[in-house]
Each structure stands twice: as structure tokens, then as C-alpha cells.
Amino acid sequence: MAVAGAKPRAPWASKAEESRGRLHAEPGGDTRSAFRRDADRIIHSSAFRRLAYKTQVFSYHEGDHYRTRLTHTLEVVQVARSIARALGLDEDLSEALALAHDLGHPPFAHAGERVLDACMSAYGGFDHNAQSLRVVTRLENRYPGFDGLNLSWEVHEGIVKHNGPQPGPLPHAIEVHAERQDLWLWSWPSAEAQVAAIADDIAYDVHDLDDGLRAGLFGIEELSALPLVGPIIAGIKAQWPGLDRPRFIHELGRRMITALIADAVAESERRIGLARPANADAIRQLGAPMVGFSEGVAQAEKAVKSFLFPRMYRHPRVMEEMAAAGDVVRDLFHRYMADTGALPEEWRASVEGRTEAARARRIADFLAGQTDRYARAEHARLFDRASELR
Template sequence: MTADSFHGWLAPYATSPAASRGRLVGEPESPTRSCFQRDRDRIVHSGAFRKLKHKTQVFVYHEGDYYRTRLTHSLEVAQIARSISRALRLNEDLAEAVALAHDLGHTPFGHAGEAALDDCMKPFGGFSHNDQSLRILTRLERRYAAFDGLNLTWETLEGVVKHNGPLLPLPAGAVLPVTIRAFQTVCDLDLDTNPGLEAQVAALADDIAYNNHDIDDGLRAGFFTLEEIAELPLLGPIIGDLRRQWPGLEQPRLVHETIRCMIDRMVSDLLAETGRRIAAADPGGVEEVRRAPRALVAFSAGMDEVQRPLRAFLRQRMYRHYRVNREMSKCKRVVRALFELFMAEPNTLPTSWQVELRDHGGDTDDTMRARLVADYIAGMTDRYALSEHRRLFDVDTKT
């Protein structure tokens, strides 16, 4: 497909590469790839993306090789986002880039690590993985001669930052995260508007992926049974239909078929509801999508209704399971201990990070020191954080 025919294939409300707002640092265009394809490729080749292989989704890496990691989760989100975008005639490459980048800022140990680091950073502006993703994409990846970060397009950065929708206006008493606030002074991401449809697709592809793979992982871990999830309104009819169609089907195949059908139902519902919303709004272009009074990519009210019991079930039976709580309690203590030690004794940081501290005033400025310590810890994989903790606190472990 040529560039011209590709642009003609896109819906009028899709994000065309030719209409991109560009990059913060100007670069010549590639003769073989669109600007959003280049964004995707830069994300895939980044160090932060590789490290997602050993970052927790729900289970710490040593729990087993079967369970999802941040990397496999991001790949599943990207696949779902591409499929939905193609069906809606949106820009698949942009949706994929946003999907692959949306979790780059996660700490080791998943949301438990993020909560611990945010608690440590409260006196210094707090910590959020979404803000850290922007920090990685615009500062911390240092691979190119002309700029820090990956110098991604405005649209990809917008999609990552507004992963959960508009950031403005702020709730009473809230402030913008530090990196997003600073970036706004050099590049306005229109934080009071919706993101483009491709970013909206990536956000709901995230929901579809984690709902489904958490059921799969939870069953594998023995947190619940097929009989128990068959009581849920979304899963019960699926499991019933499969058992009637395939009586006696062994459980591993039944589980896979259940997940496959659940993804299909959620995607089909999203496509139908999004089609209705787009038809009603009739946006002539992406700017009308941004100014729409509500997101145009959405599940139906009926799908939202049946998802609520599923989320509540997973929250109670998986995310708050005592085995998960015990692991996450240990992981939080690891993050806190590392942060407190590096703040008190920055000379225990690796040499390159000590140089970074001095170059940015972190040797005298506590806020700057805390932010750089948070960068170091957030960039760790699960296993590196555990190894670093052993090296620093176990007197029998070599440093």
C-alpha cells in the first residue's frame, strides 16, 4: 500500500501521519516509514522496553515463566489495539506505538512498587508511572546524538500522557505530575481535551488485555476455579456455550477458548458502541474528536455492567489474595529500603548515577536527589531490585 493510498484508506477522523504536529526536535522524514512507524520502532528498540520483560504485572518474576510480565502485557495490548484500529480505519501504527509505550514508566513489582515509591516521593512531588513514562520518552533514554529521549511525535506523547483521558481541569487540591507540568512549558499537549481515537483505542485495549490475562493467570495460580468464574455474568454464558459445544473438553483448552471468546465479545462490543458514538458525533477530523464532550471509543452500558462484577472478583480473589499481598509487602519494603539508603548515602549509588547527581545539583538539592533516586529505582527490573537490595543489606553478599 503506497503512502497516498494508505492516507485515503484512513477514516477522516483518524490521525494521518501527514497531519502530525511533528517532533520537538525537527528531523528529516524517513523515505520508507511513516512518523508513527518510526515512533513504534524507537520504542521497541529502547532500553526501557526491553526491561519490561522482568517487571511485574501481578506476579513477581520468580513465581514462574508462564505468568504475564509488563512486556507480554504490552504486546497483547498492542495486538488488540491494532485489530480494533484496523476495523475502525484508524492509524494502526499510532495505536500500536501508544500501546507499547503506555507502561514504560512502571517500577519493579508493579503497582505495589509504584505505591511504595510514590509514598517515598510524597515530600518531593510524588511519583506516577504515567509521568515516568513521559520522563523516559523525553529525558531518560539517551541513545541519539541530537536529543535526549526518543523525540517521538506529538501524537504519540499525547496518547501516552492522556492514557486515562484529559488531565485538565484538575480536581480540587490536585497538581499536575512534575514531568508533565515541566514538559507543558515547552510542548503543549492539550491536556484539557480528549486524545485522538488511536490513543483511546489503546487505553481500552489495555482494559481488555488485563481483564482476560488476569483470569488466565489467576486460574493457573489456583486462586479460583472455572466453576467459580462461571458464576460471573460475562463469563458464565461463554463457559456454558463452550461446554455444550465441546463436552468433555480438557481444562487447558477450555480455559484458552474461554479467554479467546471473552476477548472477542469485548472487542465486538467496543466496535459496535464506538461505531454508534462516531456516527452520532460525526467528527470531520481528529480535532473534532479531541473537542468532543466525551470519549468516542467506549464499551456499551451493558458491557460496562457485566465487567463490574468481573473486576470486583479479580480485586478480591487475585489482587488481594494473601499470597499476592505477602509478596507485595516484601516488595514494598525493598523499594522503601533502597530509596531511604540512596537518599541518606548517595555515595552507594553506581558511579554514573553519582555523576548525574553532581551534574544536576542532587548532591545539595534534596528534591533533585530524590527525583534521580526515583529514576534509578523505577528503572530497575524485579530481579535487579532484589539483587541490589541483597548487595546493600546482606553483609555476606559481594557488592
């Protein structure tokens, strides 16, 4: 049944009834589509629940109003469904991909990933997108007949190609999985996957500005020189002179999301109109993304990222905490490698008798699944000195 306000399904939309299927065949009879089942399985996974206590930029203990990986993910879902609906795509597939895109993130945001990648440099490295695939295909063990969540081919494809085609060299988890399933690594992903990726960018940009303003890392006036942002600020001032700061910040974010979604929809419709793809596979084979911003807005979006990098992601307050967080991840990795008895019993059993590389990969799995607070507790338990993260 069509959703109110949605366009009729586009010919190039992914169709659940034509899915390339799952790694393990399952009986039908469910009233949900294959992609709806995928989204529901991700929501009910342990990895999804743990996102509530994983850092986005500010650690969860700094305040209840800053984004966590979970709230960021839910915001990406909202944006992705809005764009997919406007383009006549499969909303459930875009939702599933938005829900899954950060499942592989370790604790402490990108600082945790950088340190874990360095620790794993001799064993194939660490990449959070590849780890998301590993989570849904191997590490979530809920079903009696298979490891992982047994999601549809189209979801696996979208996770792997979150940033576009993957011709190589491949991250370890993707290279291993490619032996089991051909995900067309050379091609662009479905339009729904491209929607989830641009929704991630929109949510990041808008809500990191929101968190940075609320944290006092920069002020509203400092944003006035930015393209796209500056005109929105001027428009709010003209319509609501004297508006209090919290409402102003919220209105700025709301209008930015609206503008970015509208541009992404209009530009994607323009590109699709020129390419005239016949079906979902034609989208994959076009050799360029079909979902994106117009040239002007793409430059404005890059300007926002360029502003945020030094003013937020490299702010001394954030850098100090992330440096200490990186020490926690590094300490834990080397301790577990040197003394597998420090691991919980079920993880200890999973590394016994393995090669050094296989043991390191399992330890990376364990670390990547930890929440910020669990990693802190582990560090306090295993080291004589108190954790540096308070």
C-alpha cells in the same frame, strides 16, 4: 497501502503526514511514516527491553507461563491494532501508544508504584503514566542530537492522556513537560490513544483471569456467575463437554477477547456515527470518549475487575510477596537518599550538587527503571540481611 481486511482510513483518524511534529526537527527521507518510526523507536529502547523482567501480577520467578509487563504490553498491542484496523484508524499510532503505556512502571507492579509514590510524597509524588512520558522525553539517551526518543506530538499526547484529559493537578513529570510542549491537556486524546487505553483494559481483564485460573487462585465455576464470563463458560461446556482444563482456560480467554473487541468496535462506531466528527481534532474536542464499551458490557467488565480485586490482586499469596517487594523499594530509596555513594557511578554523578528534591527525582528515575531481579540484587548488595524475596 491498505491492509487486507482494514477499513479505508476514517476522516477522524490521525494522519502521520499531518502530525504536529517532534520537539526536535529531524530530516525526512525515511520510507516509514512518523508513527511507524515512533513505534520502532520504542521497541528498540532500553526501557522496553526491561519490561521482560518487571512484574505484572506474579513475579517472573514464579513461573514462565505468567504475564510480565512485556508480554502484557505485546497483548495490548495486538488488541489495539485489531480495534484500530476495524475502525479505520492509524494502526501504527495505536501500536506506538500501546508499546509505551507501561514504560514508566517501576519493579514489582502496583505495589512498587505505591511505595515509590509514598517515598516521593514530599517531592511531587510518582505516577507511572507521567514516568512513561519522562522515559521517552528525557531518560532514554540514544541519539546524539537530543535526550529521549523525540517521538511525535501525538504519541506524547496519548501517553499523558492514557486515562483521559489532564486538567490538573498534574503529576510532576507532566507539569514539567507542559512548559516545553502544549499537549492540549484539557481535551480527550486521539481516537488511536483511546483505542490503546481500552485495549489495556481488555488485556488486563482477560489475561489476569487466565493467570489467576492457572495459578489456582480461583476456579472456573467461581466465574460462572459473572456477566459476560458465565455465558461464555456455558457455551464452551455445551460445545466441548469434557474439555480438559488448560484448553478450557485458553478458550475462555480467546472468546472473551473476541467478545470485548466486537463490542468496543460496535459501540465506538455507534458513538462516532452520532457525533460525526470531521477530523482527528474534532474527536479531541467532543467532550466525551468516542471509544468504549456498550453500557451492558461496561458493567460486565466492571464486574470482572470487582471479582479480580479481592480474589487475585488482594489474594494472600500475592499480597505477601508484594509487601516484601514494597519493603525492597522503600529500603533502596532511603538508602540511596542517605548515601548517594551506594548508586552506580553514572547515577551518582547525575545527583551530585542537586537540591534534595532534584536528587530524589533522579533516584526515583533509577528505581523506576529497575527490573524486579535488579532490585533484588541491589537489595542483597546493600543490606546485610538477605533479600526477603526469593
